[in-house]
Amino acid sequence: MILPLFTALAIALWGILWYREEQSERGHLSISQVKARLQPQTLSPTELESLLIPREMIRDFDSPFDAEATPEALPYPQNPVPLNDDRAGAIETPTEEAGETLMGYCVRCRAKRFLVRTEITTTRNGRPAVRGECAICGAGMLVFSVSDKQRDG
Structure with a gap:
């Protein structure tokens, strides 16, 4: 024990x-x-300021260049320019069919764009849609449309 x-x-x-x-x-x-x-x-105020605001971002607001930097003074491109040379021929102007132009979300451009070369189709679920291509990059796009039954009801 x-x-x-x-x-x-x-x-x-x-x-x-x-x-x-x-x-x-x-x-x-x-x-x-x-x-x-x-x-x-504990940091001194100057050390703390240098950590918070980089010197490149500090600008003098009394400078004469502020009036020229307004958004209205900046040039706006009239025609969109493609990102790559291989898509240079893909830019098309949308044609008005039946008095309206269709717009949809282009996944490749990540923006709302006009559809060109459109055709009216129906999805597998029976929902009416318009299939076309992006006017800028040529990617395939699908926009759901309103059927006659949905308009009446």
Whole structure:
């Protein structure tokens, strides 16, 4: 009965000594050292400003160039220009069929564009739609249309 008690005591003593050796070898920090590292650093106002606002973004608002930088003064392109040369021939002007032009969302351009070369189709679910191509990039587009039943009801 005493032998297991001495064995447990010896193992506990060995564990405590081993733990203390590991602590000293690893160089663990004391509680005061940990608290000192966790406290935020205090910065001077100029250092704080340099971190928050880059010098390139600071500009003089009294400069004479502010009047010229208004959006109305900037040139606006009249004709859209394709991104690549291989799509240069794909730009078309939308033709008015039945008195209206259709617009839809082009996934490739990521913008709302006119449809060209349109054809009226029906989806697999039976919903009427207009299939066409983007006037800018030539990607396939599908726009759902309103059927006669939906207009009446």
